[in-house]
Amino acid sequence: MENFIFQNPVKLIMGRGMIARLDKEIPAGKRVMITFGGGSVKKNGVYDQVKEALKDYFTVEFWGIEPNPSIETLRKAIVLGKENKVDYLLAVGGGSVIDGTKLISAGLLYDGDAWDLVMAGRPVTNTVPLSTVLTLPATGSEMNSGAVISRHETKEKYPFYSNYPLFSILDPEVTFTLxxxxxxxxxxxxxxxxxxxxxxxxxxxxxxxxxxxxxxxxxxxxxxxxxxxxxxxxxxxxxxxxxxxxxxxxxxxxxxxxxxxxxxxxxxxxxxxxxxxxxxxxxxxxxxxxxxxxxxxxxxxxxxxxxxxxxxxxxxxxxxxxxxxxxxxxxxxxxxxxxxxxxxxxxxxxxxxxxxxxxxxxxxxxxxxxxxxxxxxxxxx
Amino acid sequence: MENFIFQNPVKLIMGRGMIARLDKEIPAGKRVMITFGGGSVKKNGVYDQVKEALKDYFTVEFWGIEPNPSIETLRKAIVLGKENKVDYLLAVGGGSVIDGTKLISAGLLYDGDAWDLVMAGRPVTNTVPLSTVLTLPATGSEMNSGAVISRHETKEKYPFYSNYPLFSILDPEVTFTLxxxxxxxxxxxxxxxxxxxxxxxxxxxxxxxxxxxxxxxxxxxxxxxxxxxxxxxxxxxxxxxxxxxxxxxxxxxxxxxxxxxxxxxxxxxxxxxxxxxxxxxxxxxxxxxxxxxxxxxxxxxxxxxxxxxxxxxxxxxxxxxxxxxxxxxxxxxxxxxxxxxxxxxxxxxxxxxxxxxxxxxxxxxxxxxxxxxxxxxxxxx
The missing domain is CATH 1.20.1090.10 (Dehydroquinate synthase-like - alpha domain)
Known part of the structure; x- marks a missing residue:
């Protein structure tokens, strides 16, 4: 066995109805940007559950983080987040939404172009707190610190590392209609x-x-x-x-x-x-x-x-x-x-x-x- | 599957020579009480490794946490820790030493008799930071928040829950001579x-x-x-x-x-x-x-x-x-x-x-x- 250091601080919250716990997990008073992919969460009830749980928070929504999240899209989210002075991110989606939101969480506290952070190839630890509601089991991004970010104009795709989500909510029922x-x-x-x-x-x-x-x-x-x-x-x-x-x-x-x-x-x-x-x-x-x-x-x-x-x-x-x-x-x-x-x-x-x-x-x-x-x-x- | 919430923040540091990392993991300036069981760590080299790694810290040693750690012994450790105003605990031993040190970490911040904390049956979260160097694989105490505390005078033994260790160092070589x-x-x-x-x-x-x-x-x-x-x-x-x-x-x-x-x-x-x-x-x-x-x-x-x-x-x-x-x-x-x-x-x-x-x-x-x-x-x- 090789020497290793292991630590995974993510709070995993799994089961039926657990999305309703969002307001117990996100500190009161936080300004939350909720990030989404396409519109599937509006059909399967996840969107309504999230909005209901966060009804007492300031929230702003960013839609359209695509499969293989692109820097082009994420730049827009970072602008929106800065405009609204958000201090908490909630990614609601699959691995692409979560991956993309990891870059947003770093980009919100960075003055330059967020693509710099990808190309630097170093883990970024100065990030806005991030949690997730997972809708598509696949990437494991909900419980790790990694992401993969694409750049459409050059057809490139690189790994990116930042902080772990604080918590991730996994309700298996949201997968029934995938x-x-x-x-x-x-x-x-x-x-x-x-x-x-x-x-x-x-x-x-x-x-x-x-x-x-x-x-x-x-x-x-x-x-x-x-x-x-x-x-x-x-x-x-x-x-x-x-x-x-x-x-x-x-x-x-x-x-x-x-x-x-x-x-x-x-x-x-x-x-x-x-x-x-x-x-x-x-x-x-x-x-x-x-x-x-x-x-x-x-x-x-x-x-x-x-x-x-x-x-x-x-x-x-x-x-x-x-x-x-x-x-x-x-x-x-x-x-x-x-x-x-x-x-x-x-x-x-x-x-x-x-x-x-x-x-x-x-x-x-x-x-x-x-x-x-x-x-x-x-x-x- | 039942609903559950899982989180385990312990940093696990495993491998040969890892005890030498102690001074990278414990913040400089901490007043550390090191807790031990019997003298086996003096024979297998663990004691020397720990002391060497912590040579730049204020340390005080408490010896004699016995198998099935007793409140009678732990009370003495709490007195010693309070006298020395320690603000960090390092348990060096097996599950009994670690279990006992969990109660010490709570008792140091409690004015009454630490047995109250055991009998209360509630997790104690107000604790002095605690880490461990494991010498005997068995109880898992190095990566959980539980302990079992005995009371000799009444031949009783009860579970006790507090905070997780911040980190635990596991060097398999220390087990060779068990x-x-x-x-x-x-x-x-x-x-x-x-x-x-x-x-x-x-x-x-x-x-x-x-x-x-x-x-x-x-x-x-x-x-x-x-x-x-x-x-x-x-x-x-x-x-x-x-x-x-x-x-x-x-x-x-x-x-x-x-x-x-x-x-x-x-x-x-x-x-x-x-x-x-x-x-x-x-x-x-x-x-x-x-x-x-x-x-x-x-x-x-x-x-x-x-x-x-x-x-x-x-x-x-x-x-x-x-x-x-x-x-x-x-x-x-x-x-x-x-x-x-x-x-x-x-x-x-x-x-x-x-x-x-x-x-x-x-x-x-x-x-x-x-x-x-x-x-x-x-x-x-």
Whole structure:
């Protein structure tokens, strides 16, 4: 086990009717900017619940934080927030709304262009307090300090780190009416978050391995049931809890991490607008195929414990494990090949170029360079 | 899944050499009282590491917090702390030292007798800041807000809740020289902590079930290896991490809990001085035998997932699962029967009396009364 420092101060408030607690959690007198994505929260009742709970506060609403939140949009939110002298932010939405609001929370206290804060590549700790009401389980942003911010004009997408939300409210009922494709992408996103922290080498921490496998097993168990009935409270609660636990540091103690699949996936989103979780479903199986040598022992453990694959030669078991993984993503209703999305050599060349330009060395062994990214993408054709 | 609110702010600092970070974590200028148990930290080098790291601070040492820390001892520490106007506490030891120091942290800011704070039965939030250096993995006290305080003159033992430690340093190397009996009791304690949060009914949360099972599987895997080689860093690191994760709330989200075994075990410690983890090894198998009806479905899941027991009738599988559980505790070198410790009817009658006197209704179904405690203890004879 590697040395580590872990701390996650987020207050997680989970269950039916918990949105009504907002006025117990946000100090009285705060000037709150509420941030939203599109209008779905007006249809599923979340908007009304939030407004009712905050009826005694000064509030201003910012609408339109899009999937893969862009600096172009967030700049407008920062202007609005400064105009209204807001001193508290409440993000109501999925990972994109929460991610975007993390940058707003830093930008409100920064005099220059908020894109500077992204490009600086350093965690920003001078932020306006931020809490969240999660509507789409996927990114884990509700319980971590990370974000991913896009810049449309240059088709770029970069990570950004700031403070943790003070609290996050997770009511599984708000997920009942999510579009099935979004649920599929959320399951895929969660699955791959776990894999990025797990699929390296065995034996770094037995506890962490078991916990990662436990989330994967849960997702595999609930995914087909959710496709049949998205209104089952306990199923959606386990999905929601899995997504949060998948990227809040709880399964990352003392272990190495990969994240190469994410870095490649981000480029596919930046270039083609594919939903993040969908890009991961395409890239992950290919990453496993290309890195099957360095990851072989862990693939075997994952195959045995998560998929029950115990017979065959080592190579056959690895093959079967990767096949089952890709099949899982397809069972969610997602495509897993670039060609199915009309993506080919032009994109591969562009991503290789971008990786080379920034001297990319991703993955736990820092061996995913531009050339290896090309191999992975070719394997995903 | 039940509604829940989770928050655990403890900063966990784990790994080799991490004790040297103390001066980065404790604000300069603090007047620190360091609390210890017996003298083992002087033999294993922990004392020297702590003193070296804190050489620029005002420090005062309080020695002699005993296993099952007593109010009689803690009163003396509170007097010493007040005399020295300490404004920071560093507990260096196992769960007893940390538990005791939690009461000291509250008692330092209270004018009356600190036993009042225990008997009040309410969490105390007005406390002196407290951090820990853990030397014995077992209780999880380093990452929770609970403690258990004894009163020798009346042979009583009660829970007490205050603030979380600010940080806890876990260096697995400090466990290499622990007496094997203490390690065995630590493993047993951890195992039963997990069981108290898990062994109720299935299906409350798939994720939490998997995580609980993951710790149990880890303990079962590492226990025999630790008995062979207590100097294996990775083994002891996984033991240490398991103990902390076993009682920090991470596996308790949205699920019911039991704790009847603990309440009975506390009485055995109070009356006979048996080590806490050892009492649990005696009581837990008996609790499962007596409550096999209400816990039957979960025992089956536990038997299948943790012990691989899949054949036989339902009753046979439950029998075998309980037998394997008791056998596991015996494999640690612990006795699992009251008669082996010379404990019999007199103690059973006293515990039944105590439970009845306080109207005890323990367990997730509130059905462990004095009469049921008697049944459990008789089953443990």
């Amino acid at each position: 579009p099935p494709h979004q649920v599929a992408c959320g399951i895929s996103d969660t699955f791959v978050h776990v894999m990025e922290q797990y699929m390296t080498t065995p034996g770094q921490s037995r506890v962490m391995d078991r916990w990662a496998e436990g989330i994967l097993q849960t997702l595999i168990e609930i995914a087909p049931k959710i496709r049949e009935n998205q209104h089952d409270y306990d199923l959606m609660a386990d999905f929601m809890l899995s997504a949060t636990m998948g990227l809040n540091g709880f399964i990352a103690m003392g272990v190495t991490q990969d994240w190469a699949t994410h870095m490649i996936g981000h480029e596919l989103t930046a270039l083609h607008g594919l939903t993040h979780g969908h890009t991961l479903a395409i890239v992950l199986p290919a990453t496993l195929r290309v890195l099957r040598k360095s990851k072989g022992d862990k693939i075997l453990q994952y195959g045995e414990r998560v998929w029950g694959i115990t017979s065959g030669t080592k190579e056959e078991r690895i093959d079967e494990t990767i096949r089952r993984t890709e099949e899982f993503f397809r069972s969610l209703g997602l495509t897993t090949r670039l060609s199915e999305e009309g993506i080919g050599e032009e994109t591969i060349a562009e991503i290789e170029l971008r990786f080379n330009a920034r001297g990319a060395k991703y993955g736990e062994n820092e061996d995913v360079t531009g050339a290896v990214a090309r191999e992975i993408l070719e394997s995903a054709l | 007496p094997p009996h203490q390690v065995a009791c630590g493993i047993s304690d951890t195992f039963v902590h997990v069981m108290e949060q898990y062994m109720t009914t299935p299906g409350q949360s798939r994720v939490m079930d998997r995580w609980a099972e993951g710790i149990l599987q880890t303990l079962i895997e590492i226990a025999p290896k630790i008995r062979e080689n207590q100097h294996d860093y990775d083994l002891m690191a996984d033991f240490m991490l398991s103990a902390t994760m076993g009682l920090n709330g991470f596996i308790a989200m949205g699920v019911t809990q039991d704790w009847a075994t603990h309440m009975i075990g506390h009485e055995l410690t109070a009356l006979h001085g048996l080590t806490h983890g050892h009492t649990l090894a005696i009581v837990l198998p008996a609790t499962l035998r007596v409550l096999r009806k209400s816990k039957g479905d979960k025992i089956l899941q536990y038997g299948e997932r943790v012990w691989g027991i899949t054949s036989g009738t339902k009753e046979e599988r439950i029998d075998e699962t309980i037998r394997r559980t008791e056998e596991f505790f015996r494999s640690l070198g612990l006795t699992t029967r009251l008669s082996e410790e010379g404990i019999g009817e007199e103690t059973i009658a006293e515990i039944e009396l105590r439970f009845n006197a306080r109207g005890a209704k323990y367990g997730e179904n509130e059905d462990v009364t004095g009469a049921v405690a008697r049944e459990i203890l008789e089953s443990a004879l």
